[in-house]
Amino acid sequence: MLKSHANLLEPRPSDRLRIGDRVVDIPLREIAPLDGGEPVRVTLKSLGVLLVLVAHAGRPVSREALLEWVWPDTLPTDDVITQAITQLRKALGDDRERPRYIETLAKQGYRLIASIEWQVAPDAPPADAPAAAATAELSAPRARRRWVVPASAAAGVVLSLFAAGYLLELRPKASTDDLAVPSSGAPTTAQRLEFQRIASMPAAEERPSLSPDGALVVYTRSGKQGASATLMLQTSTATPPRALTEAVPGQYDLMPAWSPDGREIAFVRSGPDRCQVMVIPAAGGSAREIGDCIGGESHPLAWYPDGRALVGARRTGDGTRTGAEKALYRMALDVGRWERIPYARSPADEDLSPVVSPDGRWIAFQRNVSLADLWRIPVGGGTPQRLTDLRTNIYGLAWTPDSRGLLFTRYRDGKVVLSTLDLDSGRIVDHPGGESSFMFPSVSAGDGTVAFEVENMRSIARRLAIDDGEAALGRSEVVFESTGSNILPSVAPDGRQVLFVSDRTGDMRLWWQDASRPDTLRSFADFIPMPRHPVMWHPESQRALAIGRAPGGTAGVYEIEPARGRMTRLAVPDRDPVHVAYHPDPNRLLVVADRGGGRLGVTLYDRSARPWRALAQVSDVAVAVVDPRHRRIVLARTATPELLGADLDLRHVRAVDRVINQRRNRMLVSTSDGVRVMDARGCALYWRRVAVDAADKDAQQSGRCLGSEGWWLEGVTYAAAAGAVYVSVIQDMQTDIGVAPIPSVGGGPASIVRPVASR
Known part of the structure; x- marks a missing residue:
C-alpha cells in the first residue's frame, strides 16, 4: 500500500516531467508530444493517478491504493479509475494491448513502465537583472533546457499531494508546528496556537477585553442586521453572557477596554450625530460620558496604568469632517479632552492602536496601514523607535504583563496570525490558527491569558x-x-x-x-x-x-x-x-x-x-x-x-x-x-x-x-x-471570541528581527 512510502514525502523537483516521448505540464494538467504537437489536457483526478504511478514507477500500484490516495474521504465507484486510466492512455498515445506507458497487471493494478525525467529550470535571476533575463516560465507549455533528476530521487515527491488535498499547486503543505516562514526583511518561527472559542453566536462578536485577573471578558455584539451594538460580559470560559449595555437602535457601543484596577470599562458609543467616550462600572449600572471621540469617529481605547487617563488615535478619515490628524492622543478622565502627545511624525504617517506598557514607560503603536510596523515612544512623547521591519497589515496589539514583549496580529499569506515580539532580542514568533484568523488581542496581567477575535x-x-x-x-x-x-x-x-x-x-x-x-x-x-x-x-x-x-x-x-x-x-x-x-x-x-x-x-x-x-x-x-x-x-x-x-x-x-x-x-x-x-x-x-x-x-x-x-x-x-x-x-x-494561554515571548528557537532605527 502507498502508506508504507509516506516517509518519502519531499518537495518535487519541477513542474514539468518527461515520460517517454511525452512532456507533462503539471500546473496546466497538459500532456504534449516532445516534437511540439498539440497538448491534451486531462482531468484533475487523471493527473492524480498519473502522479501516483510516477511516484512508484516500475512497481505495481493497486486500484485500492489509487482510490485511497486520489479519492480520499469519498466513496467513488471502481469505474473512476478505469475512466482515468483510459484518459491517460489517450493523452499519452498509449495502447492497452501493447503498452509503452501504463501496463495493466491482472489482479494487481497498474504499473508505469516508461522512462522518467524531471525537467528542472535554473534559478531565477535577481530582481535587479534586466527584465528579459528575469523571465520565468510558470506553467509554460514548452521547455528549452532540461536538467535530469533520476526518478528514484523523486519517487515520493507527489504522494503528499493527496495527503494535503492540493492537486493544482502540487506542493506539499508543511506543518505549522516549528515551520520556518519568511517575513519582509527576516524569517520568523511559527508555532500553532491551540485556542478555545468562548463566544460563538451567529451575531458578530468583536473586540474582546480581558479583566486584569483574566476571569471575565467584555466584547461587542452586533444586533440583528447591524441595527445596533451592545457590550456583553461573561467569564473567560464558554458560559452564557449578559448584556452590560442596553441595545438601542442606531446606537453602537464599541471598543471596550477594561481599566487596570478592574472596576470600570471604557468604550466608544457611536450614534447618528455624535461619537462619545463612555465609562461604565464593570459590575453594571449607568454609563457616564467622558468626552468626544477623536475627530468625531470611533476608535480603540487603552488605559494608562494609573487608571487616570486614556490613550487613543484617530482611525479613519472622510470628506466631510475636519478633525484631528492621525496621531496619538491622551485624554485625562477628569478633563475629558483629547490632547496631542508631543512626538515626531510625518503628516503622511497614520499612527494607530496605541497601548501603554504596564510599567508606564512606553506607548507602543502601529504606524501606517498597507506597510505597517510596530513603533514605540516614551510615555510622555519624544522620538519614535521602530520595533519591527515587517511592512504588512497589522490588526491590533497588546503588551505582555512584564512589559518586555508585544502580542500583535498581522496578515500572512491569506490569514491573520497572532505574533509575539520579544523586545530584548527582536525575536518574532507567529502563532497561526489553522483556517481561522486572529485579530485584536487583549492580555490579562493576572493569569497569563490572551483573548482575541476569531474570524472566518x-x-x-x-x-x-x-x-x-x-x-x-x-x-x-x-x-x-x-x-x-x-x-x-x-x-x-x-x-x-x-x-x-x-x-x-x-x-x-x-x-x-x-x-x-x-x-x-x-x-x-x-x-x-x-x-x-x-x-x-x-x-x-x-x-x-x-x-x-x-x-x-x-x-x-x-x-x-x-x-x-x-x-x-x-x-x-x-x-x-x-x-x-x-x-x-x-x-x-x-x-x-x-x-x-x-x-x-x-x-x-x-x-x-x-x-x-x-x-x-x-x-x-x-x-x-x-x-x-x-x-x-x-x-x-x-x-x-x-x-x-x-x-x-x-x-x-x-x-x-x-x-x-x-x-x-x-x-x-x-x-x-x-x-x-x-x-x-x-x-x-x-x-x-x-x-x-x-x-x-x-x-x-x-x-x-x-x-x-x-x-x-x-x-x-x-x-x-x-x-x-x-x-x-x-x-x-x-467573528467569535477565543482565548488561549499567552504564548512564550522570546522562548524557543526563533529568528531575530532586529529593531530598525527611526527614518
Missing part, C-alpha cells in the same frame, strides 16, 4: 449591471463560485479575460479565466499574490501587472501573459511595491511603494534604462491610475480623502476631487471616458467620474447609486462592453 470570512466576486441602478447589488451575479473566497476580480479591456485572487485550494493564489472558454480556469503556481488591489491590465489585454512573491521570496512586480501561463519579474528598484500601473509610454511604469518608514509614494520610472531611472515622484500617494482621455494621472492620497491630478510626466500635481470615505479614494478605475471611483455619496456604492479639475463641481453628482449596502468592498473594476462593474464583497463573516 468568505468574500465573493459579483458583477453589477450599471443599468440596474440602486438594485444593481441586489440583482448582481456571482462569478467564480467556490467554497472559498474569490476577491479582487480584474476584467481585461477585451471584456473576456478575468484575473482574480482566491483561496479555493486552501492557499491564496492568482487565477485566470477566459470567460468564453470556462475550461481555461487555472492558477499560477509558485506565486503568492499580495491581495491589496486588483491586477492592472494593459490596454491590449494580452498582459497584466501583479504584485506578489515566490514562496520564500520578497514581494515584487510581475508582468503576466495569462494565456501563455508566463510570468516575468520586472526589475523594479523598489522594495515592497503596493500598486503598479501601465503608462501610455511603453518605456514608463508607475509604481507605488515604500518611501521610508512605511510611507507610500508613487514613482514614474523609465524602464528602458538599466537600472530603471526615476523620472518623477510624488509622496503620500496610495494608488495611481492613468486617465488616457484627459491625458493625466489620477492619484489617491494615503491619509486624506483627496484625489490629485498630474500630467503624464507626473508633474503639475494639484487637488481635483475628494471622496466621502478616505478608503474609497483607492477604488479608482481607468475607463475610456475618464477615471471613475466607487464613492459612498448618499449610498454605499456610488459609481461616479472623478473631476477633471477643482472647478468641475458636477463630478460628485455625476454618478449612479448601485446599492445602498455593501460597504465592505475589496477592489473595483469595469467591464465597458457589458456595462458592468466587478467588485468583491464580504458575503459571510463570522
